[in-house]
Amino acid sequence: MLFNSLGFIVFLAVVIALFYLVPHKFRWIPLLIASYYFYISWNINLIVLIGATTIISYTTGILIEYSKSKKVRLACLLFSIISSLGVLFFFKYFNFFAQSVVEFVRLFGVPVSDFSLNILLPVGISFYTFQTLSYTIDVYRGSIKAEKHFGYYALFVSYFPQLVAGPIERPDNLLPQLKQNSKFSSDNMKIGLQYVLVGFIKKVVVADMLAMYVNSIFDNMENANGLTVIIATLLFAVQILCDFDGYTNIAIGVAKMMNIDLMKNFNNPYSALSIKDFWSRWHISLSSWFRDYVYIPLGGNRVGKFRHLFNLFLTFLLSGLWHGASWTFIIWGALHGIYQIIGQLTAAPKKKLYAKMNINTESNQWKALKNVITVILVCFAWIFFRANTVGDAFVLIGTIFTGWGFSLTFISDSFEKLGMTAFMFVYIIALLILLTQLGKIFIDKKDKFVYEDQSTSTRIVRKVLYVILGFIVALSWIYVVSQLGYVNEFIYFQF
Amino acid sequence: MTENLFATSIPIYVVLAIAIGLILITIEIHINTKGVLAVIGGLAVIAGICLCFVAGVPIIEIVFMLLISAIFIIAIMSLKGKNKKIKDVEKIVTDFQDILSGENNHEDGKKSLTITLDDTDENIVIIDGDKTDITAETGVIVSVGSAMGDIVIADVVIITNDINQDNDNININCDKLSDTNSSITTENIEISQNNIIACDARSEVEDVI
Numbered sequence: 090m091l092f093n094s095l096g097f098i099v100f101l102a103v104v105i106a107l108f109y110l111v112p113h114k115f116r117w118i119p120l121l122i123a124s125y126y127f128y129i130s131w132n133i134n135l136i137v138l139i140g141a142t143t144i145i146s147y148t149t150g151i152l153i154e155y156s157k158s159k160k161v162r163l164a165c166l167l168f169s170i171i172s173s174l175g176v177l178f179f180f181k182y183f184n185f186f187a188q189s190v191v192e193f194v195r196l197f198g199v200p201v202s203d204f205s206l207n208i209l210l211p212v213g214i215s216f217y218t219f220q221t222l223s224y225t226i227d228v229y230r231g232s233i234k235a236e237k238h239f240g241y242y243a244l245f246v247s248y249f250p251q252l253v254a255g256p257i258e259r260p261d262n263l264l265p266q267l268k269q270n271s272k273f274s275s276d277n278m279k280i281g282l283q284y285v286l287v288g289f290i291k292k293v294v295v296a297d298m299l300a301m302y303v304n305s306i307f308d309n310m311e312n313a314n315g316l317t318v319i320i321a322t323l324l325f326a327v328q329i330l331c332d333f334d335g336y337t338n339i340a341i342g343v344a345k346m347m348n349i350d351l352m353k354n355f356n357n358p359y360s361a362l363s364i365k366d367f368w369s370r371w372h373i374s375l376s377s378w379f380r381d382y383v384y385i386p387l388g389g390n391r392v393g394k395f396r397h398l399f400n401l402f403l404t405f406l407l408s409g410l411w412h413g414a415s416w417t418f419i420i421w422g423a424l425h426g427i428y429q430i431i432g433q434l435t436a437a438p439k440k441k442l443y444a445k446m447n448i449n450t451e452s453n454q455w456k457a458l459k460n461v462i463t464v465i466l467v468c469f470a471w472i473f474f475r476a477n478t479v480g481d482a483f484v485l486i487g488t489i490f491t492g493w494g495f496s497l498t499f500i501s502d503s504f505e506k507l508g509m510t511a512f513m514f515v516y517i518i519a520l521l522i523l524l525t526q527l528g529k530i531f532i533d534k535k536d537k538f539v540y541e542d543q544s545t546s547t548r549i550v551r552k553v554l555y556v557i558l559g560f561i562v563a564l565s566w567i568y569v570v571s572q573l574g575y576v577n578e579f580i581y582f583q584f
Numbered sequence: 585m586t587e588n589l590f591a592t593s594i595p596i597y598v599v600l601a602i603a604i605g606l607i608l609i610t611i612e613i614h615i616n617t618k619g620v621l622a623v624i625g626g627l628a629v630i631a632g633i634c635l636c637f638v639a640g641v642p643i644i645e646i647v648f649m650l651l652i653s654a655i656f657i658i659a660i661m662s663l664k665g666k667n668k669k670i671k672d673v674e675k676i677v678t679d680f681q682d683i684l685s686g687e688n689n690h691e692d693g694k695k696s697l698t699i700t701l702d703d704t705d706e707n708i709v710i711i712d713g714d715k716t717d718i719t720a721e722t723g724v725i726v727s728v729g730s731a732m733g734d735i736v737i738a739d740v741v742i743i744t745n746d747i748n749q750d751n752d753n754i755n756i757n758c759d760k761l762s763d764t765n766s767s768i769t770t771e772n773i774e775i776s777q778n779n780i781i782a783c784d785a786r787s788e789v790e791d792v793i
Binding site: 294512513515516519520522523526547548549550551553554556557558560561564565567568571 | 609612613618619622623625626629630633643644645646647648650651652653654655657658659661662
């Protein structure tokens with residue numbers, strides 16, 4: 090069931106009504122049933138997978154807490170990690186690795202036939218696997234107590250707003266909130282609806298619209314020239330942010346309607362001044378997960394310089410692999426790892442150089458330059474992320490440097506290849522302007538934005554604006570569905 | 585790209601209806617009629633959209649008009665509602681130092697500081713330690729000033745776990761503030777040596793900074 094489908098709107102209304110009608114003690118029951126219904130609406134067989142993952146992590150969590158023997162605790166932890174990662178590996182990576190081995194063997198002239206299993210990638214498996222792993226590891230570290238109530242634990246694993254594409258929640262944040270006695274709060278309902286509206290604007294109005302132009306280049310290589318590749322890459326950078334952040338906003342909003350605060354996943358990533366800064370703003374729940382459960386256990390930066398750089402690289406490589414079983418994602422992760430290493434190695438010399446050259450690194454111009462460089466590096470890596478194959482990515486990159494024409498019709502031909510008319514060009518500019526202004530009109534009391542004039546007049550104008558934005562979402566949805574012939578999935582569902 | 589940009593099928597009366605709606609909303613924001621003009625203006629915009637359907641205007645063109653209307657309304661709201669800033673930073677610094685040294689406690693022993701927002705340009709950053717994900721990399725920065733979410737050099741930096749905001753007032757409960765430390769730096773926040781920095785004593789906050 091997609092967030093941007095009509096079925097979900099009905100489902101959500103029923104769940105919210107049940108949530109507040111059922112006494113607090115039993116609320117986990119309708120929520121758990123709703124979460125499982127939400128999940129198996131993709132494929133009923135998925136219930137076995139999420140059920141098994143839940144039972145294993147729940148049981149090992151209890152055993153770790155009650156066992157006095159260090160060896161037993163460690164064995165339980167390893168069993169939980171290996172079984173969770175084993176399931177993830179089998180369903181997500183087996184065919185990829187098998188095919189990679191086959192191709193590697195063929196390099197030596199050994200005739201080997203293709204080998205793959207007919208496995209369907211379960212939706213959201215990477216997200217809930219990481220969530221259960223953080224639970225088991227935290228129980229082992231003693232930073233949280235094992236959850237005794239199986240119902241609440243199963244709900245923690247399967248909570249539908251964030252089940253299929255995060256944010257990857259931590260048990261110490263989500264579990265206590267699932268248990269709290271929530272009373273209906275009109276403020277939270279209002280904030281939740283605002284988040285949902287913003288999420289739909291980002292996904293339906295912006296991301297889905299841009300997807301049509303991005304696909305016209307990345308899925309039709311014959312349309313690629315220097316200009317179209319650059320435009321498509323920039324549009325993809327906006328598309329993936331709006332797609333994923335849109336999902337996150339909807340998830341946060343839906344949870345907020347039940348008085349539950351999910352963690353923030355994005356913080357203006359394209360305003361980053363360095364790649365390191367970018368990763369503190371992009372997919373925060375995943376980057377913090379890798380930091381806490383991979384990078385720091387590897388030694389983080391409290392080791393020798395070489396080991397530190399290795400830790401950084403490995404963490405980003407694994408982050409790339411997490412995104413998908415494809416060399417494109419691995420290269421994308423590796424590129425970010427290399428960016429980080431170069432950033433670390435050049436930090437001190439750059440500082441000295443700037444001091445020598447009397448460059449004011451606090452000036453707005455300097456920050457703008459750093460931001461532009463960061464965005465270019467990020468966009469370069471996005472080419473690998475979006476390309477269908479590594480070969481395609483290299484062809485597209487090559488085209489950026491070679492595919493330019495000097496005739497007067499080059500620009501108009503390029504826009505024709507993108508399928509973009511003059512009207513649509515202006516339309517997209519308007520979309521991007523709206524996108525940059527969204528933060529000004531939505532209040533989130535928790536984040537304590539203070540941009541708002543609270544006068545009656547402004548509040549009513551804001552409501553009028555919400556109605557207009559609601560129309561924009563509804564009509565854009567109709568337009569996109571009529572153009573594509575189907576409801577567009579969220580990009581991160583495939584991970 | 586060679587087609588006529590303005591070759592749309594939007595009837596002129598629709599454009600007029602929407603323009604009148606937007607003008608009414610603009611007047612509402614500037615003279616405050618308790619929302620009356622805003623409602624009428626909103627209805628005019630929606631009526632314009634309904635007329636579009638009657639006239640058979642393509643959906644994408646209707647959405648475009650709505651987009652322009654939304655951007656226009658946000659723009660006039662932004663012009664009207666300037667960002668609130670902190671008033672009298674020097675006094676806040678003095679009050680804060682008094683609180684930290686125990687000279688400005690309330691009679692019941694509680695320590696608190698109320699900051700009133702105004703339109704001055706001074707800059708203050710309040711980092712909400714209540715956020716469970718406050719770290720150098722993921723800290724949610726509540727910035728009352730011009731630099732939300734950016735690298736910030738502020739006049740006052742307060743790291744606390746207990747703040748409330750009620751319209752123009754930000755109340756900071758200072759019960760847990762125990763230390764000043766001018767060497768605190770994080771990845772996202774650059775703090776100059778002369779700033780007043782207060783950090784609550786929670787070890788997890790100190791650890792990650």
